[in-house]
Amino acid sequence: MNIGELDTPSVLVDLDVMERNLDRMSAYCASAGVALRPHIKTHKIPELARKQIARGAVGITAAKPSEAAVMAAGGLDDIFIAYPIVARQKAEALLALSETTRISVSVDSLEAAECLARAAAARSYRLPILVEIDVGFGRCGAQSAEAAVRLAAAIERLAGARFGGLMFYPGHMMVPVQQQNELLPVVNAKVEAAYSALVAAGLPVEVVSGGSTPMATRSAEFSHLTEIRPGMYPLNDRNLVCGGFATLADCAVTVLTTVVSNAVPERVILDGGSKTFSSDRLLTGDHLGHGAVLEDADALFYGLSEEHGHIDTSGSGHTYRLGDRLRIVPNHVCATINMHDAVYGVRGDQVEVVWQVAARGRVQ
Amino acid sequence: MNIGELDTPSVLVDLDVMERNLDRMSAYCASAGVALRPHIKTHKIPELARKQIARGAVGITAAKPSEAAVMAAGGLDDIFIAYPIVARQKAEALLALSETTRISVSVDSLEAAECLARAAAARSYRLPILVEIDVGFGRCGAQSAEAAVRLAAAIERLAGARFGGLMFYPGHMMVPVQQQNELLPVVNAKVEAAYSALVAAGLPVEVVSGGSTPMATRSAEFSHLTEIRPGMYPLNDRNLVCGGFATLADCAVTVLTTVVSNAVPERVILDGGSKTFSSDRLLTGDHLGHGAVLEDADALFYGLSEEHGHIDTSGSGHTYRLGDRLRIVPNHVCATINMHDAVYGVRGDQVEVVWQVAARGRVQ
Numbered sequence: 001m002n003i004g005e006l007d008t009p010s011v012l013v014d015l016d017v018m019e020r021n022l023d024r025m026s027a028y029c030a031s032a033g034v035a036l037r038p039h040i041k042t043h044k045i046p047e048l049a050r051k052q053i054a055r056g057a058v059g060i061t062a063a064k065p066s067e068a069a070v071m072a073a074g075g076l077d078d079i080f081i082a083y084p085i086v087a088r089q090k091a092e093a094l095l096a097l098s099e100t101t102r103i104s105v106s107v108d109s110l111e112a113a114e115c116l117a118r119a120a121a122a123r124s125y126r127l128p129i130l131v132e133i134d135v136g137f138g139r140c141g142a143q144s145a146e147a148a149v150r151l152a153a154a155i156e157r158l159a160g161a162r163f164g165g166l167m168f169y170p171g172h173m174m175v176p177v178q179q180q181n182e183l184l185p186v187v188n189a190k191v192e193a194a195y196s197a198l199v200a201a202g203l204p205v206e207v208v209s210g211g212s213t214p215m216a217t218r219s220a221e222f223s224h225l226t227e228i229r230p231g232m233y234p235l236n237d238r239n240l241v242c243g244g245f246a247t248l249a250d251c252a253v254t255v256l257t258t259v260v261s262n263a264v265p266e267r268v269i270l271d272g273g274s275k276t277f278s279s280d281r282l283l284t285g286d287h288l289g290h291g292a293v294l295e296d297a298d299a300l301f302y303g304l305s306e307e308h309g310h311i312d313t314s315g316s317g318h319t320y321r322l323g324d325r326l327r328i329v330p331n332h333v334c335a336t337i338n339m340h341d342a343v344y345g346v347r348g349d350q351v352e353v354v355w356q357v358a359a360r361g362r363v364q
Numbered sequence: 365m366n367i368g369e370l371d372t373p374s375v376l377v378d379l380d381v382m383e384r385n386l387d388r389m390s391a392y393c394a395s396a397g398v399a400l401r402p403h404i405k406t407h408k409i410p411e412l413a414r415k416q417i418a419r420g421a422v423g424i425t426a427a428k429p430s431e432a433a434v435m436a437a438g439g440l441d442d443i444f445i446a447y448p449i450v451a452r453q454k455a456e457a458l459l460a461l462s463e464t465t466r467i468s469v470s471v472d473s474l475e476a477a478e479c480l481a482r483a484a485a486a487r488s489y490r491l492p493i494l495v496e497i498d499v500g501f502g503r504c505g506a507q508s509a510e511a512a513v514r515l516a517a518a519i520e521r522l523a524g525a526r527f528g529g530l531m532f533y534p535g536h537m538m539v540p541v542q543q544q545n546e547l548l549p550v551v552n553a554k555v556e557a558a559y560s561a562l563v564a565a566g567l568p569v570e571v572v573s574g575g576s577t578p579m580a581t582r583s584a585e586f587s588h589l590t591e592i593r594p595g596m597y598p599l600n601d602r603n604l605v606c607g608g609f610a611t612l613a614d615c616a617v618t619v620l621t622t623v624v625s626n627a628v629p630e631r632v633i634l635d636g637g638s639k640t641f642s643s644d645r646l647l648t649g650d651h652l653g654h655g656a657v658l659e660d661a662d663a664l665f666y667g668l669s670e671e672h673g674h675i676d677t678s679g680s681g682h683t684y685r686l687g688d689r690l691r692i693v694p695n696h697v698c699a700t701i702n703m704h705d706a707v708y709g710v711r712g713d714q715v716e717v718v719w720q721v722a723a724r725g726r727v728q
Contacts, residue, residue, distance in 0.1 A: 007453050007728040041670060063671045083671060084624045084633075086686045089371050108627040111686045132627075139672055140625040140633055147627075171669070260448045261504040263472040263496075263511075269448075269504055275702055276727055279644045305535070306405060306698060307427045307447060308503055322450045322475045334670060338639055339702075341725040361705040363640055364371040 001351040003344075008258040008325065009272035011336065011343040015352060018234050018252040018345075019051075025216060025233045026055040032220045037061050037080055037209065039231035042334045044359035045343070046074025048234065059102065061229040065094035066362035068103075074358065078102040080209070082167065082229060084112045084132070084140060090364070091119035095127070104128040106167040106209075108140050113155050121160030128164030129155045130209060133194050135187040137171040145190075145197040152203045165207030165226075166194055174214045174243055174283060188223040195224050214245045237333035238292050242285030248292060253343075254327035255291070255336065257309060259320050268320045270309035272328070278335030279304055291328040301328065365715040367708075372622040372689065373636035375700065375707040379716060382598050382616040382709075383415075389580065389597045390419040396584045401425050401444055401573065403595035406698045408723035409707070410438025412598065423466065425593040429458035430726035432467075438722065442466040444573070446531065446593060448476045448496070448504060454728070455483035459491070468492040470531040470573075472504045477519050485524030492528030493519045494573060497558050499551040501535040509554075509561040516567045529571030529590075530558055538578045538607055538647060552587040559588050578609045601697035602656050606649030612656060617707075618691035619655070619700065621673060623684050632684045634673035636692070642699030643668055655692040665692065 003012065029036040038052045039061040049060050049071060059078030062068045068079045077100065084107050085091050097103055098120070105127065107113045113129050120127035131151050134141030142148040152163040170187055173180050191208065198205050211219055211228025213236075219228050232240060235253045240246040255276060261269035277290055293299040293311065296318040303310030309328070313320060330336040337343060338360055345353035367376065393400040402416045403425040413424050413435060423442030426432045432443045441464065448471050449455050461467055462484070469491065471477045477493050484491035495515050498505030506512040516527040534551055537544050555572065562569050575583055575592025577600075583592050596604060599617045604610040619640060625633035641654055657663040657675065660682040667674030673692070677684060694700040701707060702724055709717035 008451070009727055083635075086624050087372070087622055108625055109686055112624075134628060138628050138631065139669065139674065141627055143627060143629070258451055260450050260476075261472055263505055263507060264498060264502050265507070267502065271447075272727070274642070274644060274699060278638070279642060279699070280638060281643070305503065306702075310503065322473055335638060335643070339725075340727065361703075363373055363636070363704065 003256065003346055003349045003351060006256060006344060006351065008256050009276045010256045011340050012254050012256055012327070013235065013343050013345045014252045014254070015345045015347045017250065021234045021236065021250060021252060022051060022055050025230065028217055029219070029228070030056065034219045034225055035227035037227050037229050038233070039082065039229045040067065040071060040359065042231035042235060043337055044357045045355045046071055046076065046358055047355055049074065049076050052234070058227065064362055064364060065090050066364050067359040068094060068097055070359040070362060072097045072101045076101070081105045082169070084108055086112045086115055088115060088119070091116045095119040095123050095125060098123055098125045104130065104164055106130040106132045107151070108132045108142055110151060110154050113151065113158060113161060117155070117158035117161035119160075125160065127161050129161045130164045130167040130207060131155070132167045133190060135168045135170055135190045136183065137169060139169070139171065141168065142194070145193040148194040149197045149201045149203065152198055153201065156203065163203055165205050165209065166191065166198070167209040170210060170212060170215055173212070174239070176244065180215070180218070184221060191223045213240060214243060232333055235333045238329050238331045239283050241292070241329070242282060248294070248329060251329045253333050253336065254294060254329055257326050257328055259322055259324040259326065262320055262322060266312065266314040268311045268313055270311060270326060270328070271307065273306050273308045274304040275306045276336070276339060277304065277309070277328070277330050278332060278339055280332035280335040282331050291330050294327045294329065367620065367710055367713045367715060370620060370708060370715065372620050373640045374620045375704050376618050376620055376691070377599065377707050377709045378616045378618070379709050379711045381614065385598050385600065385614060385616060386415060386419050389594065392581055393583070393592070394420065398583045398589055399591035401591050401593050402597070403446065403593045404431065404435060404723065406595035406599060407701055408721045409719045410435055410440065410722055411719055413438065413440050416598070422591065428726055428728060429454050430728045431723040432458060432461055434723040434726060436461045436465045440465070444593075445469045446533070448472055450476045450479055452479060452483070455480045459483040459487050459489060462487055462489045468494065468528055470494040470496045471515070472496040472506055474515060474518050477515065477522060477525060481519070481522035481525035483524070489524065491525050493525050494528045494531040494571060495519070496531045497554060499532045499534055499554045500547060501533060503533070503535065505532065506558070509557040512558040513561045513565045513567065516562055517565065520567065527567055529569050529573065530555065530562070531573040534574060534576060534579055537576070538603070540608065544579070544582070548585060555587045577604065578607060596697055599697045602693050602695045603647050605656070605693070606646060612658070612693060615693045617697050617700065618658060618693055621690050621692055623686055623688040623690065626684055626686060630676065630678040632675045632677055634675060634690060634692070635671065637670050637672045638668040639670045640700075640703060641668065641673070641692070641694050642696060642703055644696035644699040646695050655694050658691045658693065
């Protein structure tokens, strides 16, 4: 099928671009000596996760037991949950997967560790539990090396669990390189302190799991890092472009839209709004706009209604006719794909594959 | 089932509150002499749309043919599409529903009218096409009374179509009452001008369709209004509360969440972020925060990751323990429900019904 036959709005994945991105990250991780455990939150598609494994990823990362269940059913057999689980229902749902799948988790509280260990012990599973440390993002994670050691030692004492290593998320590092350079020693000092204290306490640190797409290719500069969990690298988006982490040519995902109104002077309306793109704002660069219009670099995607995309064409020489189709690089690819039940894998102008976003809507 | 048995995050609909909201709007419309044609974008649930019809709504409004198809399959037999359709594929999908369902549409271009009329004529259907006028929101709509008359006259000449009336969306009126009072005469002047010009041109205006939830209860002050299309009124949300259009007690939807981390001082993390609530920002009041925590009015829901809700508890005396459950009124109920495959209708602490959000994901 030709792209022209697709109804709009539709999410397209350029397979050539995606495969190049996958190859590039696999090559980097091999050269840097870090394992790759991609976060599937970005795409939620088992077929795409299997492509990541086929290119050398050691396993995947997910946030929710319900997502993990979809991935396990899709043949993924090594799943790390990078999210604190404190409820029995969730722990039991997750450990039910351990019959077919290697499961590991991270926690930042003894309560979470106990909850997970109980569910593991009931299945005679010895669950690797990593300790999350806060390296400056201020979201989750033990606040000191001492707290990390206390938690790791407590995990080692739980039936059904073992201390699996350290985990952190440098969510505050999606910033210009100069600021990254200032943050990196702070992050490394925190990792180093926890690592050393654990080793000194007789708790060897098997895994140090960090990373994100913006920091992935600086992995070699992080202390003790053994694996990274980037999500966006196969697809990329406007946040990464405007932050200097990718180019538009690296963005595999575009949203195919149609011009549906040009009644208002110097404006055109596209048939995709916040329920197509999400309303996630640009986190980098000038923080303006809701997507990049590939056909017209001078168009400003300035507003979103639920089903309308508002484009300001006052600075553009482009002529827009009703029915014209435009391809838009979204601000945040994870949020955009999460709006859709299916995406279209394309090569050139041909649709090669339709992927169901099978783990979408698995919020629990 | 008790609410306590639900996994989190889950979207709850308080049925007592919803039924009171439904009754109140039906009573208002009856007293004001305007027909009620609710927009189903807010809930996307056929069962809820049928409750609106059972309480006197004359039909429903939808944005997309794919949504309309779900609603038609769910027994809704009078559907207005308040969205410009310019593609043959969409027009044919919509008119296919005309075998069982009264279909009407609005347009702001001759191209859209022609596209829809062709699909209607092929089915020997005479499609009521309303002309959208721009009353100041600047999104879609004819820009002058003359443009509206030209379009209406052209519609009357199309086989398969007839001029069905005027449609407008006062999307710019979700503002404090004083600003509304300044905007209302401008809106009325635009409606009046188009209405008079149409009548003078021998084109009687059968329907004047306007309205939105914030303006619904001022319908009697709009010139020539015959029907309104509010979406949010059965459920309400924090935007409406902070704008002074509803109270927290009028909000039927809450998101049930769990505290999953309290490792960072003066912060707690909930198990719902932008993929649970959406990242739609507060459009009214102080424009701050991502939801109202019902259990703690002093908690500030200041940040969203994809699966984490970030709560600042520094101004609060409330004690948060891991595993605590909190109910949050979302900023934008339409966007929140759109994130979920199902919602739970509750009465008190009992789950009475599970509704599939059947028209969710019908982006085309």
